[in-house]
Amino acid sequence: MSRLPALGRILLPAIFMAALLMAWEMLVRLAAIPPYVLPSPTLIGATLINDWPLLSRALVVTLITTLEGLALALVGGVGLALLFARSRTIEWVLYPYAVILQVTPIIAIAPLLLIYTSSETTVLICAWIVAFFPILSNTTTGLRATDRNLLALFTLYGASSWQVLWHLRMRAALPYFLAGLRIGGGLSLIGAVVAEIAAGSAGAGGGLAYRIVEAQYRLNIPRMFAALILLAVAGIAIFAVLSGISHLLLRRWHESALAPPER
Amino acid sequence: MTDAAAPTKAAPAPPLLRLERVSKTFPNGTMALDALSLAIGQGEFVSLLGPSGCGKSTALRLIAGLIAPTAGDIVWNDAGRAGHRALSFVFQESTLMPWATAFDNVMMPLKLRGMRRTEAAPRVLEALAQVGLPDSAGAYPRELSGGMKMRVSIARALVTEPTLLLMDEPFAALDEITRFRLNQDLLQLYRSRAMTIVFVTHSIYESVFLSSRVVVMAPRPGRVVSAIDVPLAYPRPEALRSDAAYNRLCNHLSEALHTAMAPRDFL
Numbered sequence: 001m002s003r004l005p006a007l008g009r010i011l012l013p014a015i016f017m018a019a020l021l022m023a024w025e026m027l028v029r030l031a032a033i034p035p036y037v038l039p040s041p042t043l044i045g046a047t048l049i050n051d052w053p054l055l056s057r058a059l060v061v062t063l064i065t066t067l068e069g070l071a072l073a074l075v076g077g078v079g080l081a082l083l084f085a086r087s088r089t090i091e092w093v094l095y096p097y098a099v100i101l102q103v104t105p106i107i108a109i110a111p112l113l114l115i116y117t118s119s120e121t122t123v124l125i126c127a128w129i130v131a132f133f134p135i136l137s138n139t140t141t142g143l144r145a146t147d148r149n150l151l152a153l154f155t156l157y158g159a160s161s162w163q164v165l166w167h168l169r170m171r172a173a174l175p176y177f178l179a180g181l182r183i184g185g186g187l188s189l190i191g192a193v194v195a196e197i198a199a200g201s202a203g204a205g206g207g208l209a210y211r212i213v214e215a216q217y218r219l220n221i222p223r224m225f226a227a228l229i230l231l232a233v234a235g236i237a238i239f240a241v242l243s244g245i246s247h248l249l250l251r252r253w254h255e256s257a258l259a260p261p262e263r
Numbered sequence: 264m265t266d267a268a269a270p271t272k273a274a275p276a277p278p279l280l281r282l283e284r285v286s287k288t289f290p291n292g293t294m295a296l297d298a299l300s301l302a303i304g305q306g307e308f309v310s311l312l313g314p315s316g317c318g319k320s321t322a323l324r325l326i327a328g329l330i331a332p333t334a335g336d337i338v339w340n341d342a343g344r345a346g347h348r349a350l351s352f353v354f355q356e357s358t359l360m361p362w363a364t365a366f367d368n369v370m371m372p373l374k375l376r377g378m379r380r381t382e383a384a385p386r387v388l389e390a391l392a393q394v395g396l397p398d399s400a401g402a403y404p405r406e407l408s409g410g411m412k413m414r415v416s417i418a419r420a421l422v423t424e425p426t427l428l429l430m431d432e433p434f435a436a437l438d439e440i441t442r443f444r445l446n447q448d449l450l451q452l453y454r455s456r457a458m459t460i461v462f463v464t465h466s467i468y469e470s471v472f473l474s475s476r477v478v479v480m481a482p483r484p485g486r487v488v489s490a491i492d493v494p495l496a497y498p499r500p501e502a503l504r505s506d507a508a509y510n511r512l513c514n515h516l517s518e519a520l521h522t523a524m525a526p527r528d529f530l
Contacts, residue, residue: 149358152329156352157372171362253362253403
């Protein structure tokens with residue numbers, strides 16, 4: 001792939017997106033498509049502004065749940081990975097459950113959880129479940145990927161198992177963990193939204209996905225689009241922030257954070 | 264105690280450690296070493312020379328205590344396994360922590376002993392200066408060349424002021440010019456410190472240029488076939504590489520290596 005100059009790299013996608021939106025707008029106007037079938041971009045923009053008080057409150061609810069779910073997944077995933085790294089037996093016994101939670105579609109679990117807990121808790125649990133696995137699996141891999149010779153050297157210098165863990169294995173695992181966290185961040189939002197939709201059909205909730213369900217019942221299609229845009233932006237923001245953190249932590253030493261070689 | 268088990272004439276220096284009929288069989292059934300006996304004298308520079316699979320790296324790891332022998336004993340003459348602490352290891356790869364600067368890599372052994380940064384700093388900087396990298400303390404491994412990384416690795420081994428330095432083909436992955444320079448610098452370090460070095464290599468020339476004694480090993484199973492004293496005085500200048508006596512020794516070792524290999528490998 002040839003490299004674009006810096007300006008073009010920003011400008012070109014922006015121009016393409018503008019053209020796409022323009023085509024959409026033209027299509028809606030020229031074909032006189034009613035807004036309850038397909039709203040025009042300008043109408044969606046106006047809805048975003050007019051409904052901002054409602055939507056922003058919902059966005060905050062969803063974001064908080066997402067971050068709480070991610071935080072729980074981080075603690076649980078890293079904690080369990082550390083346990084796995086210390087004992088293969090524990091891994092052997094517990095890993096199947098982690099896999100079961102991962103492979104069972106969250107949309108199928110959510111209705112069940114709603115029976116046992118409140119809708120807020122259900123949403124949180126769902127966000128946690130989906131974000132948990134990539135963090136666990138990546139961190140476990142990372143803790144195992146420590147250079148054998150470095151481990152031998154630490155043994156030679158009489159390092160305690162805590163020193164090996166803290167000074168060596170956890171640092172070697174950092175790039176893996178951060179990659180897992182980046183995936184987990186996006187998944188946490190998806191988990192929260194899926195659960196909100198499940199809870200929304202049950203008639204409760206305050207998050208963005210609930211607003212989408214509600215808008216759908218009322219045939220308020222522009223608001224559905226507006227909420228969808230906010231969700232997409234939230235997802236991008238979470239990914240950007242986590243990528244930024246990852247870059248800051250790794251830029252001095254890890255290949256993944258280095259600039260591609262100049263040609 | 265008699266030295267009957269040792270394949271060499273008694274080393275002139277008092278022995279630092281002896282391997283007495285040490286065998287190592289790995290769990291997969293491979294016999295890496297068969298009844299190896301070897302004495303390492305205080306202040307000696309001993310090279311273990313042999314083709315791959317002759318157990319020379321295994322011997323080094325046994326001495327380091329990284330693996331345990333299946334049979335036989337390793338006897339230390341200094342205050343026993345306190346020698347564990349006065350021992351350093353250099354691998355074929357530089358084996359640096361990529362997330363740490365050269366300074367932090369060299370400081371690692373001291374840090375593991377609970378030494379504080381301010382306390383360790385002069386020793387770390389001195390070690391870096393000794394290997395010719397006084398200005399690279401803040402550099403990360405990826406910013407250093409292969410030769411410089413190996414120098415950092417050697418500095419890390421020196422920072423604990425070991426009495427015994429074990430080196431496992433440390434220069435094998437480097438280009439010849441870099442290797443020659445590091446050979447020179449290693450000899451200088453060896454002479455400036457009261458240090459014993461056991462150096463594993465598969466290069467005849469390197470072993471003769473560096474050591475005071477070359478132990479020739481053969482594979483399947485790993486064993487010592489001969490040990491040859493190198494009667495060349497230190498310091499050894501670069502010009503030695505074209506010296507007649509040096510080349511005679513190299514030829515002699517080359518023959519020893521061939522006779523050791525021939526009967527089993529070509530039948």
